[in-house]
Amino acid sequence: MPRSHLKKLARPGEAIEPPRDTEVVIAAAVVTVLVLALGVLSESLVWLLGLLVFLPGAASALCTVRQTTFVSAWTAAVVIAAVLLPEDDGQPWLDKILMVLLTLALGASSVYACHRRIGREREMLRLRSTAAAMQRHILRPLPMLTDDVLVDGVYEPVQEERLVGGDIYDVVTSPWGTRVLIGDVQGKGLPAVGAAFAVIGAFRATAHREPTLTALVDALDASVVRHNSYAAQTGDDERFVTALIVNVDAHEEVQAINCGHVLPQVLRDSDVITPELTSGVPLGLADLAAEPATVDWFAFPPGATLLLTTDGLTETRAADGAFYPVAESLARRVSLAPTDLPRALYDDARAFAGKEDRHDDVAILSVRRSPYRL
Known part of the structure; x- marks a missing residue:
């Protein structure tokens, strides 16, 4: 084998071939701008901000723990700023508070899910590395x-x-x-x-x-x-x-x-x-x-x-x-x-x-x- 299809992790806690930091920042900014623009046009900003909670989930599947933490913090900051700062936007305060709590909870769970995913990937890489070493001897x-x-x-x-x-x-x-x-x-x-x-x-x-x-x-x-x-x-x-x-x-x-x-x-x-x-x-x-x-x-x-x-x-x-x-x-x-x-x-x-x-x-x-x- 032939050949080894194994890929190394760059550092402990990182995913396999994660996106670059600049790509993560650009993607988060673009999605945020689109959601805010749609919210302003539709005059339903609070509920459209719910689309942003998918950002940490996507990051947990593709990014490193550090990048997922950044995306979760970014999302929470945007939601808090857009929901809590305006005083007379006609939205019930209960809806606003629930939106903020949901954002924080999903961000924290996304970071945890990313950490677990990285751990599984690292364990799989160790197993495959062991199998490759066995194969080279057998x-x-x-x-x-x-x-x-x-x-x-x-x-x-x-x-x-x-x-x-x-x-x-x-x-x-x-x-x-x-x-x-x-x-x-x-x-x-x-x-x-x-x-x-x-x-x-x-x-x-x-x-x-x-x-x-x-x-x-x-x-x-x-x-x-x-x-x-x-x-x-x-x-x-x-x-x-x-x-x-x-x-x-x-x-x-x-x-x-x-x-x-x-x-x-x-x-x-x-x-x-x-x-x-x-x-x-x-x-x-x-x-x-x-x-x-x-x-x-x-x-x-x-x-x-x-x-x-x-x-x-x-x-x-x-x-x-x-x-x-x-x-x-x-x-x-x-x-x-x-x-x-x-x-x-x-x-x-x-x-x-x-x-x-x-x-x-x-x-x-x-x-x-x-x-x-x-």
Whole structure:
């Protein structure tokens, strides 16, 4: 993330991006002049002044506490001056006193409401800042560079306000090459995120320790099984995780194990090649498999781009139910730079879906051999 949408408060007690003081003063003055002019023309000044009590309420929703206090004081001063100073305007004194009391009460409540709003905003910013920090440690920002590869891409949770979703990725350097993981947790919501964390933690703990991809996959499968056992104790549903693990070293062929995941694509010159990989069972379901995980090899020469995606891209649908044509889209963009390809695919898929809401997270990674190896 990608990206952080957080905004800092300027000082304690201030709102997010409040208007400037001069804008607040000008707005209050303009509204006051208009209300007074209408009151004079209609000869009903007292009740038209009631329109001014909306000024503090508007300020409490948009301004800082200090600005809201100024607007409340301004409004009270104008109402007191316009209502109490004239002696023979024909208005009952009870109406005048009630108007002044109402203005003071609404001003005080507006300042209090602004203070509460600022407090909620600050708490939300702290929570989002914490979530962003967690994400940076769990899903490390792209791009990532190792001695073997340069990995770039796009990661977009289905809920834009949620920083981490059910799609996962990671890159770990090992003595046997760089290992790249991309996966998709079954289901959505916080339980799916918990399973995602379990797999990422296991990948980082074992990718640099296990010499074979089969042993690495066994460790990842065991992490999902353990997570499911804990989830069962709390009444949560069990999860499985589709995953693709790739090992890239100095050779022009790479190793890969496909655990029920979307197949990779290799872009070379003007060709788009889909390697034929054995599709195993997702992580967490190894006990149901008739055979252990199988390591496949496919060509990944210098200059080629390896594209890894989740089904959030391949299962994108248009309004008529048609699936996003990934192969055709790749064929049109095969000449794009690896750093530009993931974003171009993501934007094109969103345009293809139109106004249809996304129903899944999306992760798209481009893997290119590191320039240090070329």
